[in-house]
Amino acid sequence: MAHDAHHCCWSVPGETMNPGKTASGENRWRLVAAALADPRRLHLYARAVLAADDGAPLDPAGLTSAEAKSLAVLQQAGLLDVRENRVAPSPAVFRDLLAAGVRPPDSSARRFLVSGRVETYPRKRADRLELLHFLAGEVFEHARPPEPGLRPVLTEKELTTRLAKFTADPASIRRYLVDEGIVARDASGTQYWLTRPRPAEGMEFA
Known part of the structure; x- marks a missing residue:
């Protein structure tokens, strides 16, 4: 019916x-x-x-x-x-x-990238640190140690080449990584290694 x-x-x-x-x-x-x-x-x-x-x-x-x-x-x-x-x-x-259909804004460090590259360096220090930690984690992700049991290292050329995938000024980003203590280098400036691990997702940067 x-x-x-x-x-x-x-x-x-x-x-x-x-x-x-x-x-x-x-x-x-x-x-x-x-x-x-x-x-x-x-x-x-x-x-x-x-x-x-x-x-x-x-x-x-x-x-x-x-x-x-x-x-x-x-x-x-x-x-x-x-x-x-x-x-x-x-x-x-x-x-x-x-x-x-509305996607929430990206809260990860990738929000600082435009088409996968850094177009503008953040003004706030917390944002800069977040971006630098992200970049360091990306470029050192597949770095190999010189010998088994040693920390992974990159040469200056390797580090610069990897950073160039994310920025037009890799030398400046490399210097910022060292200045913030995220990456260290030897006395000759030929080898670089990661000193501070990338913070876990959701942690604040200060």
Whole structure:
């Protein structure tokens, strides 16, 4: 019967969704788009929105069998809701879809990079230290010790070459690493090694 149709679960072609569960992310977008792609469902959705706006919402008991099926699909997509035998649009679905597409800002040291490179050196010392620790960890990640049991070292040329992948001024960054005590060098200035490990994720830099 038409008035019982809103209690059923109808699937949008190509989509699978359990009753009572809500899709998220890309699948949610596809579910909404698929629900409105059918002209009959789109027409019913428009009728429901206009009727609710006029203060005379649709009564599901007055829908045809085909319209009841369309209503079930629109409900499943979160576009329409049935309350007290009245069909009501659910505009929150669009707000939720937009919110789901917003990515939180990157809080890692990579936020200082543009296309993987340092374009501007941070002004705040805490930010500079965070960036320097990140760069040091990156360039020394695959450094090898001169002998088993010794600390990994890089020559000045190796360190400069690796830093050049991140900055147009590797010599200055190399000097900053030494000045901050993150990297040390021997008396001749030919070998460099990491003296301070990169802080764990989430630790503050001071």
